[in-house]
Amino acid sequence: xxxxxxLAFPITLFFVGLVGVVLRRNLIVILMSMELMLNAAGLALxxxxxxxxxxxxxxxxxxxxxxxxxxxxxxxxxxxxxxxxEGSPDVDLARILRG
Amino acid sequence: MTQLYVxxxxxxxxxxxxxxxxxNPVYSALSLLVAFVAxxxxxxxxxxxxxxAVFLIIYAGAIITLFLFALMLLNLRRPSFDFDFSPRSxxxxxxVGAVWAATLFALFHTPELQRPFSVNASFDPAFYxxxxxxxxxVPFEILSVLLLVxxxxxxxxxxxxxxx
Numbered sequence: 001x002x003x004x005x006x007l008a009f010p011i012t013l014f015f016v017g018l019v020g021v022v023l024r025r026n027l028i029v030i031l032m033s034m035e036l037m038l039n040a041a042g043l044a045l046x047x048x049x050x051x052x053x054x055x056x057x058x059x060x061x062x063x064x065x066x067x068x069x070x071x072x073x074x075x076x077x078x079x080x081x082x083x084x085x086e087g088s089p090d091v092d093l094a095r096i097l098r099g
Numbered sequence: 100m101t102q103l104y105v106x107x108x109x110x111x112x113x114x115x116x117x118x119x120x121x122x123n124p125v126y127s128a129l130s131l132l133v134a135f136v137a138x139x140x141x142x143x144x145x146x147x148x149x150x151x152a153v154f155l156i157i158y159a160g161a162i163i164t165l166f167l168f169a170l171m172l173l174n175l176r177r178p179s180f181d182f183d184f185s186p187r188s189x190x191x192x193x194x195v196g197a198v199w200a201a202t203l204f205a206l207f208h209t210p211e212l213q214r215p216f217s218v219n220a221s222f223d224p225a226f227y228x229x230x231x232x233x234x235x236x237v238p239f240e241i242l243s244v245l246l247l248v249x250x251x252x253x254x255x256x257x258x259x260x261x262x263x
Contacts, residue, residue: 001101004212008203009108013115013134015199020119022191023182028169029124032131035162036115039154043111043138050145053220059230061150065157066242070249072162076169077256083173 006047013040027082027089031075038068100218104144111137122182128166135159146220149227 017040020033042061049057079089086093114134121127135158143151182188206212231239 001105001216002213003216004206004209006101006104006216007206007212009105009112011202011206012199013108013112013138015195015202016112016115016119018195019192022195023119023188025182026124028166028173029118029127032118032124032127032166035131035158036118036134039135039138039158042154043141046142046145046147046150047216049147050218050220051214051216053146053223053226055226055230055234058147058150058226059235061147062153062227062231063235063238063242065153066246068162069157070245072165073249073253074256076165077253079169080173081256089173 003047003051006051007044010040010044010047013043025090025092027079027091027094028076030091031072031079034075035068035072038064038071100144101216104141107137107141107144110134111141124170125167128163128170131166132159132163135163144218146218146222148222149224 014037017033017036020036021030024030024033042064045057045061045064082091082094083089111134114130114137117130118127118134121130136155139151139155139159141151142148142154
């Protein structure tokens with residue numbers, strides 16, 4: 001297996017998440033797909049680290065964990081607000097930029 | 100090692116497809132759990148057992164629980180959260196597929212990436228020390244501020260109208 005073949009899996013996983021963001025309308029499922037994309041990027045960094053060990057990829061994956069935690073907290077708060085306003089987490093219902 | 104990595108990657112891909120294609124968001128969350136566990140094991144097999152363990156604890160433990168908690172809290176009765184079957188959505192999926200194909204074409208035609216893959220890494224705490232506390236100390240501090248801002252933002256967002 002070449003390095004390119006090992007990288008093909010995280011890249012494909014990233015695009016699966018992107019299809020989810022494009023195809024779904026439920027804000028919570030869109031957030032799950034975004035988590036999938038973020039973690040596919042992290043897995044690609046770990047593949048590079050496995051081939052050539054260095055401090056950069058593992059530190060970036062740890063920073064990514066914190067970033068994803070902040071992102072999912074705000075995203076779920078937005079989803080709860082959307083359900084409270086419109087009765088459904090459908091992103092097409094979000095038309096106004098205030099709570 | 101690399102065969103097992105392929106196995107767990109294929110498992111993560113299939114679970115990721117299920118996240119996207121399941122109609123019920125609770126099933127999506129459970130498929131996401133399978134995908135995260137598979138990715139955590141893939142990280143362990145790639146010579147980063149600490150990252151794999153942190154990944155399993157935080158994602159498979161905390162974040163999935165957060166998603167399921169939000170789904171249970173919202174208690175959605177009307178399944179209005181279906182797929183977007185409009186032409187713009189099909190165009191988006193076709194565009195994503197085209198970009199994916201182009202990325203894979205570039206990936207398999209870059210000479211530097213055609214080296215045989217082998218796992219050379221092993222767990223070394225010095226990597227984390229050098230990375231987090233020397234090389235990336237500024238992003239690390241920015242991340243702590245970002246988490247504080249996210250905390251305040253979530254409190255502000257979920258505050259009910261009229262309550263102070």
